[in-house]
Amino acid sequence: MQNTGMANQAAPAAFAPIEIDERGYYGEFGGAFIPEMLYPNVEELRERYLKIMYEPNFQLEFQQLLHDYVGRPTPLYLAERLSERYGARIYLKREDLCHTGAHKINNTIGQILMAKRLGKTRIIAETGAGQHGVATATVCALMGIECIVYMGAVDIERQAPNVARMKMLGAEVRPATSGSQTLKDATNEAIRDWINNPENTHYIIGSVVGPHPYPDMVARFQAVISEEIQWQLEEHTGRNHPDLVIACVGGGSNAAGAYYHFLNDQRVRLIAVEAAGKGVDSGHSAATSVLGTKGIIHGSRTLLMQTEDGQIVEPYSISAGLDYPGIGPLHAHLISTGRAEAVSITDDEALISAFELARTEGIIPALETAHAFSALNKIKFRHSDIIVINLSGRGDKDLAMYVEHLPRFAR
Amino acid sequence: MNRIQQLFEQKKSDVLNIYFTAGFPNLHDTEAIILALEQGGADLVEIGMPYSDPLADGTTIQESSMTALENGMTLPLLLEQIAAVRPKTTVPLVLMGYFNQVMQYGEERFFRQCKEVGVDGVILPDMPVYVYEEQFRSLFETLDLGISFLITPQTNEERIRQVDALTRGFIYMVSSSSITGAKSGISEQQLAYFNRVQALQLQHPRLIGFGISNHDTFSTACQYAQGAIIGSAFIKALAGLQPEQVPAATVAFVQAVRGVAS
Ligand SMILES: Cc1ncc(COP(=O)(O)O)c(C=O)c1O
Numbered sequence: 243m244q245n246t247g248m249a250n251q252a253a254p255a256a257f258a259p260i261e262i263d264e265r266g267y268y269g270e271f272g273g274a275f276i277p278e279m280l281y282p283n284v285e286e287l288r289e290r291y292l293k294i295m296y297e298p299n300f301q302l303e304f305q306q307l308l309h310d311y312v313g314r315p316t317p318l319y320l321a322e323r324l325s326e327r328y329g330a331r332i333y334l335k336r337e338d339l340c341h342t343g344a345h346k347i348n349n350t351i352g353q354i355l356m357a358k359r360l361g362k363t364r365i366i367a368e369t370g371a372g373q374h375g376v377a378t379a380t381v382c383a384l385m386g387i388e389c390i391v392y393m394g395a396v397d398i399e400r401q402a403p404n405v406a407r408m409k410m411l412g413a414e415v416r417p418a419t420s421g422s423q424t425l426k427d428a429t430n431e432a433i434r435d436w437i438n439n440p441e442n443t444h445y446i447i448g449s450v451v452g453p454h455p456y457p458d459m460v461a462r463f464q465a466v467i468s469e470e471i472q473w474q475l476e477e478h479t480g481r482n483h484p485d486l487v488i489a490c491v492g493g494g495s496n497a498a499g500a501y502y503h504f505l506n507d508q509r510v511r512l513i514a515v516e517a518a519g520k521g522v523d524s525g526h527s528a529a530t531s532v533l534g535t536k537g538i539i540h541g542s543r544t545l546l547m548q549t550e551d552g553q554i555v556e557p558y559s560i561s562a563g564l565d566y567p568g569i570g571p572l573h574a575h576l577i578s579t580g581r582a583e584a585v586s587i588t589d590d591e592a593l594i595s596a597f598e599l600a601r602t603e604g605i606i607p608a609l610e611t612a613h614a615f616s617a618l619n620k621i622k623f624r625h626s627d628i629i630v631i632n633l634s635g636r637g638d639k640d641l642a643m644y645v646e647h648l649p650r651f652a653r
Numbered sequence: 654m655n656r657i658q659q660l661f662e663q664k665k666s667d668v669l670n671i672y673f674t675a676g677f678p679n680l681h682d683t684e685a686i687i688l689a690l691e692q693g694g695a696d697l698v699e700i701g702m703p704y705s706d707p708l709a710d711g712t713t714i715q716e717s718s719m720t721a722l723e724n725g726m727t728l729p730l731l732l733e734q735i736a737a738v739r740p741k742t743t744v745p746l747v748l749m750g751y752f753n754q755v756m757q758y759g760e761e762r763f764f765r766q767c768k769e770v771g772v773d774g775v776i777l778p779d780m781p782v783y784v785y786e787e788q789f790r791s792l793f794e795t796l797d798l799g800i801s802f803l804i805t806p807q808t809n810e811e812r813i814r815q816v817d818a819l820t821r822g823f824i825y826m827v828s829s830s831s832i833t834g835a836k837s838g839i840s841e842q843q844l845a846y847f848n849r850v851q852a853l854q855l856q857h858p859r860l861i862g863f864g865i866s867n868h869d870t871f872s873t874a875c876q877y878a879q880g881a882i883i884g885s886a887f888i889k890a891l892a893g894l895q896p897e898q899v900p901a902a903t904v905a906f907v908q909a910v911r912g913v914a915s
Contacts, residue, residue, distance in 0.1 A: 265783075275752055277709040277778035278803035279827060281812075420715060421705070433708050440807050538753040538779065539706070551727045552757030553705040 260505045260572075260581065266454020267543075269579065271571035274453035276541045279437040283445075284541075286360065288455045294359050295352070295462065307351050308466060311384070312341045314348075316467075318474035318630070323602040328618050329625050333478070334605070334633045335471055335500060344608065344635030345464060345496045346377035350446055352463035354381040357444035364388045364443045368418075368432040370397055370425035370492065371563035371610060372404025373635055374448030379413035389413040392431040394424035397562045403639050422556035425492070425566045429540050449493025450570035453541030457498075457570050464499025471630055472503055479628060486623060488513040489632040490614040491584075492563045494570035496634035501582070511583065514573055515617045517559035518586035528557035529586040530569045531577045539568040545578070560589035560643070561609035563635075587616040596637065596644065597651045608635035609643065656745035656773045657799045657822035660696055661858045661879065668880025669871065669910065670697035670860050671887055672749065674717040675734070676726025677703070679896045683734040684741075686891075689900040691744040693907025697860075699776070699882065700735070702728060702750030709778045713885040717892075728758055732770050739771030747799065747822075749776040764792055774799025774822045786819060793821060801825045806846040810853065817855045826850065826859045826878060839864070839873050847877035868912045883910060 266272045266288070276284055294300055308314040316336045325332045337345035350367075357365060365382050367389070369375030375391040382389035391408055395417040398405050408415050418427040429451075436445045450457040450464075468487075476482040487504060489497035491514045504510040519527035527533060534545035539554060546568040547555040559565040569577075576582035587595075596612035599605050607615065611634045623629060637644065660668070671690050675683050683700070690698050703721035707714060735746060748767060755763045755777060767775060775798065782802060785793075793800055799822030804813050806829060816824060829843055850859065861874040862882030874881035890906045891899065 273781070275779045275781060278808060279709060279805050282805075282807040282809075420719075426706070430706055430708060434711070437709070440805075535757075537756055538751075540708075541779070548753070548757065550757065552751075552754040553722060554753075 260575070262458050266458065268572050268575035270536070271542070271544050271574040272454055272457060273543050274541055275538045275543065276453045277437070279440065280433070280453070280541070283436065283440055284453050287459075290360070291356065291455050291459050294356055295459070300355060300359070303355055304352055308348065312347050312351060313339060314466065315470045315474070316340060318471060318478065320478065321603050324599070327602065330623050330627045330629050332629045332631060333475070333484070334603070334631055335467060336633050337467065337496065338605070338607065338611070338633050338636035342373070342377050342380050343638060344373040344377065345467065345499060345632070346374040346448060347380065348466055348499065349448065349460050349463045349495060350374070350377040350381045353444070353446040353459075354385055354387070357387070357446070358385065360444060362442060362444035364390075364439065365446055366390045366392070366432050366435050366443055367446045367448060368392045368425065368428040369404075369448060370394070370428070370565060371561065371608065372397065372401040372408065372639060373563060373608070375413070375415070376404050376407045376411070378446050378448070379408040379411035382413065383411045390435065391415050392418050392428040392435070394418045394422070394428045396423040397425065397428070400643070401562050401639055402642070424557070424562065426554065426557070433540065449495040450498045450572055451493040451540055451542060451568060457542065457572055460495050461498040461502060461572060464495050465502035467496070467499035467632065468501060468503040471500065475628070475630070483507055483510050484630040485509070485627040486511045486513055486629045487632070488515060488614050488617050488629060490515045490564060490610050490634060491569055491573055492566050492610060493568070494573040496632050498570065498572055500630070500632040501576075505581075512576060512581060513617055513621060514577060514582045514584045515614045516584060516586045517561055517564035517592070517613055518588045519558040519560070521588055522586050526558035527586075528559040528565050528567065530567060531573075531584040532586060534568070542568075542571050544568055544571045544574040560592065561613065563608070563610040564613065583621065585617045585620045587613040587620070591616040591619070593647050605633070606637035606644070607633060608637050609640045611635050655797050655799055655822075656743065657697070657747070660745050661823065664696060665858075666879055667875050668696045668858070668860060669694065669907070670699055670747070670880060670882040671695045671907065672699040672701060672882060672884035673887060673891065674701040674703050674714060674721050675731045676721030676724045677717040677888065678720065678891050678894050678899070680724040680726060681734070682896060682899050683731065684738040685896070685900050686903055687738050687744065687746070688742060689903035690907060691742050693904040694911045694913065695744065695907050696880065697745045697747060699747045699749050699884070700731070702731060702748060702754055704751045704754060707751065711885060713888050717888045728754060732766055735772060736770035745773040746771065747774040747776060747801070748772050752777050752780040760789065761792060764789065764796060764798060768796040768798050772798070774801060776801045776825060778803055782815065782819065790819065803827050804850070806843070813850065813853060813855070817857055820857045822857070823879070824855065824857050824859045825882070826861045828861050828863045828865065828874070839870060844877070851877055868910050871910050872912075
């Protein structure tokens with residue numbers, strides 16, 4: 243990854259460049275709304291993260307681990323049968339081929355190196371689908387650092403393979419039993435742990451959420467995705483930008499990474515795919531950009547699902563990684579300014595797309611990722627368009643769910 | 654001068670502030686609890702506006718908040734309840750909650766409404782200090798509404814002094830690096846922190862909160878500050894009570910903390 247923030251990119255004159263300000267705002271979204279107990283840690287991170295990230299020896303170690311350990315660059319693959327079916331040129335960015343099976347490890351590698359330089363000796367994380375938990379447990383094992391992962395009790399049930407993986411990697415998995423017992427509650431518990439352990443602990447947040455500087459830091463670690471897309475697309479097609487980038491959005495880290503170098507390139511349409519659950523209006527949904535209003539969740543001013551009285555609403559999605567009532571402030575900004583187009587996909591549509599991808603391309607995607615593929619049915623594009631879909635993770639963890647639905651898709 | 658400032662003018666030590674979650678254990682206990690706290694000998698009452706995701710609070714307060722929300726507590730109802738009790742008591746009332754609740758109500762509307770119903774001060778642990786300073790400070794001065802910020806053992810001197818300059822009323826001194834209700838007893842380390850802050854000679858009085866639960870911890874805390882705040886321990890004492898049991902239990906709790914035989 244180069245030392246280029248998005249601010250360095252030329253933007254068309256009429257368009258306000260997408261960048262983060264001093265206090266961590268993208269437009270009106272972001273900031274750090276945290277109790278004083280968190281302030282010293284978050285402030286230390288804010289003061290130091292850019293300096294640390296762009297030290298030559300940090301970059302060297304980061305790049306080397308991404309290459310040798312994670313297996314980057316991940317392929318950009320022209321999905322010919324899918325392209326034929328939908329009538330466009332569709333490329334898949336294969337983050338599912340990262341070590342541990344999802345994009346999440348790009349961020350955890352970055353943050354574990356950050357934590358070491360901050361002198362922290364204990365790591366905590368939250369996880370929904372368990373991919374971020376596994377990615378965190380993995381880098382902690384790699385560095386020999388204690389690791390505690392908070393996971394909603396409901397998610398512990400539905401993502402059992404990842405719970406087993408975390409334990410095998412030596413992490414302690416602590417169930418979050420409050421609220422809907424999913425990602426939001428796991429995040430609350432992780433934040434409480436950090437409040438109780440302010441000296442030795444670093445909190446590795448798994449998405450572009452939380453108080454500033456987390457959204458920006460995580461986006462920068464994930465930006466390697468779009469950086470690779472640029473040169474890989476150039477190799478494939480002779481031009482370094484697609485017409486559309488499609489990614490699913492839970493908190494929004496894989497999307498932020500896939501968009502990053504195109505944020506200020508108006509030629510590129512950005513498609514943000516959210517989980518509609520049982521339907522946007524069903525009362526069982528996680529389609530934050532449709533159902534959400536402005537407010538604060540986990541220390542960030544963003545769009546979130548809440549009551550009129552400001553109580554956070556329990557979200558729902560079949561996919562644990564998208565089952566979150568907020569979105570990162572970058573995405574709130576992109577969607578509310580019209581820079582990104584939001585699409586909502588139901589549980590059922592995602593399942594259909596998962597089976598479709600498995601049978602047209604021989605790739606079993608994560609349930610989260612399957613939502614991104616369903617967007618092909620919802621958006622308009624031209625025959626000549628080059629579309630990049632961020633294949634954020636593989637489906638091993640979701641096999642039990644897929645097997646349950648196998649009879650419907652019997653050949 | 655508002656009621657909080659008056660209190661600290663008159664009383665320089667052993668100030669007892671008791672927290673409860675509005676709507677817990679029953680929806681309409683607010684008035685009875687406030688009056689009984691005053692009767693028992695509390696100097697200040699801190700009313701928690703129940704929130705779905707109270708990040709700075711521990712399990713006890715979180716669970717009481719869930720119960721309160723299930724009971725049907727809302728911000729408009731709470732403000733109505735406070736307006737009704739205000740003529741019956743002179744005890745200073747402080748509202749504690751999370752900034753998102755205030756944002757949804759409308760910040761300025763909320764602060765004005767607080768003043769109107771007789772709330773004397775607010776505590777919003779996740780409202781950034783600069784947001785207060787730039788957006789609301791002058792409104793608070795106009796309204797003569799109190800505001801307390803938190804300091805912790807990790808808060809450096811520069812920031813403590815910044816907080817001291819902005820405070821209206823008292824400084825909320827978090828006793829240890831912890832969420833509410835997490836620890837009991839007071840350690841050597843905490844005493845060192847209390848002494849360090851005492852030596853700063855701040856302009857505003859301090860109340861020590863988090864981990865204060867009974868007569869002993871209250872008395873110890875009072876040696877290092879003008880007083881202390883009890884929350885989780887009182888919530889535990891109220892858990893499961895019927896409305897008619899609440900007043901006597903409340904008076905008994907406060908008297909036990911004060912060391913008064915009932
Ligand atoms: C494969 C995969 N994709 C996407 C997500 C959603 O997270 P984000 O929106 O931060 O990319 C997750 C989260 O667990 C995931 O495991």
